[in-house]
Amino acid sequence: NAGVTQTPKFQVLKTGQSMTLQCAQDMNHNSMYWYRQDPGMGLRLIYYSASEGTTDKGEVPNGYNVSRLNKREFSLRLESAAPSQTSVYFCASSESRSSTDTQYFGPGTRLTVL
Amino acid sequence: AQSVTQLGSHVSVSEGALVLLRCNYSSSVPPYLFWYVQYPNQGLQLLLKYTSAATLVKGINGFEAEFKKSETSFHLTKPSAHMSDAAEYFCAVIVPGGYQKVTFGTGTKLQVIP
Numbered sequence: 001n002a003g004v005t006q007t008p009k010f011q012v013l014k015t016g017q018s019m020t021l022q023c024a025q026d027m028n029h030n031s032m033y034w035y036r037q038d039p040g041m042g043l044r045l046i047y048y049s050a051s052e053g054t055t056d057k058g059e060v061p062n063g064y065n066v067s068r069l070n071k072r073e074f075s076l077r078l079e080s081a082a083p084s085q086t087s088v089y090f091c092a093s094s095e096s097r098s099s100t101d102t103q104y105f106g107p108g109t110r111l112t113v114l
Numbered sequence: 115a116q117s118v119t120q121l122g123s124h125v126s127v128s129e130g131a132l133v134l135l136r137c138n139y140s141s142s143v144p145p146y147l148f149w150y151v152q153y154p155n156q157g158l159q160l161l162l163k164y165t166s167a168a169t170l171v172k173g174i175n176g177f178e179a180e181f182k183k184s185e186t187s188f189h190l191t192k193p194s195a196h197m198s199d200a201a202e203y204f205c206a207v208i209v210p211g212g213y214q215k216v217t218f219g220t221g222t223k224l225q226v227i228p
Contacts, residue, residue, distance in 0.1 A: 004157070040123065040220055040221075041220060042204060042218035042219055042220045042221055043158075043204070043216075043218040044218075045215070045216070090157055090158070092157075092158075100146060100163075100165045100210075102160050102163065103158075103160075103216065104160075105150075105157030105158040105159070106157050107155075107156055107157045108155075108156070108157055
């Protein structure tokens with residue numbers, strides 16, 4: 001099992017450009033999440049998908065959109081990138097929404113917006 | 115709303131010395147608590163979790179943590195530090211019964227000195 005995979009690993013954008021971060025999991029998990037990690041701030045939830053066909057906003061959703069393409073894939077889109085979106089983005093998945101379930105994380109995408 | 119505070123953004127220990135990483139939580143109900151480890155340029159991995167069973171929780175790589183309700187703490191310990199323990203450690207809290215709204219601490223970077 002590959003677990004949670006993310007593409008690309010690194011990306012540099014200019015302000016105003018758009019891009020989509022891809023995430024896939026092969027653990028047959030129902031729930032998937034997108035986080036951003038900034039120095040000194042821990043991880044903050046951007047969006048999550050409790051199950052296929054549903055998505056909900058997290059703590060910092062502004063400037064982002066998501067798509068739960070199927071049970072395996074959950075993408076994050078930046079429509080018009082801003083320097084404030086320079087960050088490391090992590091995708092995660094869990095078996096369900098249950099608060100006891102462990103979240104499994106991908107290796108991250110390091111995004112720089114100039 | 116729940117929150118978690120990690121005391122000390124950087125901790126240095128000598129190889130073979132005790133590792134103690136501090137985490138205090140705030141929650142209106144007894145929470146579930148987690149410790150994650152992040153090695154350089156990787157995603158987060160679960161070290162251990164407390165979900166209201168035994169208050170002393172043993173995790174991977176020789177780490178353990180004790181849930182102390184009276185002190186609202188969930189400190190992470192390891193009796194003898196190894197060079198491979200150098201990483202960033204995150205404490206996280208979830209309120210049971212709801213969906214997976216995980217709140218992460220800001221992280222503690224552990225340096226192990228040979």
